[in-house]
Amino acid sequence: MVQVVSLGVTVSSRIEERLSRGELNQAQVADYRDFLKEIDRLFLHDSIIVHNPYTHWFQAGVATDAELKHFIRQFSVFSNQFLLAALLKAINAPTLQQSRASREILLNELGVIYRKVKDTGNGELVVTELDREREGDPELVSTEGTVDGGICRFRAAHFEWLVKVAEGLGMSFAEIGKRKHGSLSTLHFCDELQRLYGSEDPQIAEGASFAVENWAAAGFWQELEDGLFHIKQSRHPHLPVAFFTWHNRVEAQHAGHTVEELESVYFQPDFDRLKFIQGGREILDAIAVFWTGLDRDRLSTLD
Template structure:
């Protein structure tokens, strides 16, 4: 079987770092060391097998999942999605700085239904889209993909879990069938527990590594594979299948990854930064992510 390598570019030195160098806030040696650190991130995180070669999402992309397999996937993904709220809240509580607290709240509050607001633009001024465009891009009244939650509007229907409820309903699952720990397999619950332990760690070095790895995993291509598969299933078997949860996440995750790159730029040059713990947090969460997807792959043979 041919291996699919997803798009996971090595993080580059940003204009922010270049500006700090030009202003004399950083030396060339410091920037060179940081560039080497980014190369280590590429080797340890972005080239991890679950990012470069995810057997389950590669299979899912073909759109051949039977209805029972599709319902199982939605149920397990809903458990991860709901339990992530606990990890995200813990990450915000344990944030070591106000700036990092705000970055964590951006993600958590948007998950709960606060819509991203573009600076200087009111929600009401967003362009109107056709129903087909809303399905593909996300309804801008509910799911803006750029900006900040600061000054945004909270709507129940904008909560990400409600989008999954709609997906589940179209497949014969109801609210009581999804999202709870009791619905999770051991592999799914292992991933959820590791998210809480690592992504939400009270050790800022562990949490930073886990956060960086999680957001760059999310931005590396698996959402596209899920969207491709679901679009095929929608076209062939389930024309009413709502896909906004998946299409929106596919388009927004790059913004989250950008936030984590800004965070690491801020903490790397501090005197207490510990790269050993940073890489520990990232590697351990990537292993937990692998357990989740490999568990779903194993479940295919048990349907």
């Protein structure tokens, strides 16, 4: 069973500091704590997060080449079509800060490399240069920092990493990533990402974003990585899997950012708890459709 990333009942030190400064009162913090419990129950204990039958099966590394190719093709459609949802999220962001946060994800997806930021000790933040040999290699490229001032490399685009995986299985660029390659369940997920994650309603979008990033941090990447390493060791020794290992490392950071985003909007007068929950619940349903579709496909005969 997947280890669930749980928010629990503890508010962050950032909230405690705002309380001590008088920016928030005890009643507001108590209300926020209750809300965290609610989304922990409704989001992070959703069945597709707690136990995903497909990724649990995949983890054993028993997928045939036909099953593996089908998985990569469907995952490539989701990965490539996610760019549209991420662009909509940036376009529809209600504040400049949220726009920048959305663009961080989108530009990194497109190949702008994260540059690490360090504190000099005198209150200044300095962005360090990446070593040239790290640029674009998912096994080495940083999972932390900012794209601001970063270097764009075509081969650092996440989809290009996935192309390498496909090529390792004898598939070409033309065989992956397009809508025409997607099953009905995959395309439903892609369309729901655009509708919810990229929603013009900031409350819906925030809830969907929170659910998506915490789903991604809850363990499915580890199950995929485990399964691929089994396959790599048993029959495809040259299969590049760094697309999956890089995402497995970075997703906890993304989930942490969604908590900061929630803190920034929750105490605003126009925050709508019901819409936030609606966005999260509906995108989790779409995620379940995607994985259930893959599980159904594996139980049938693949061409």
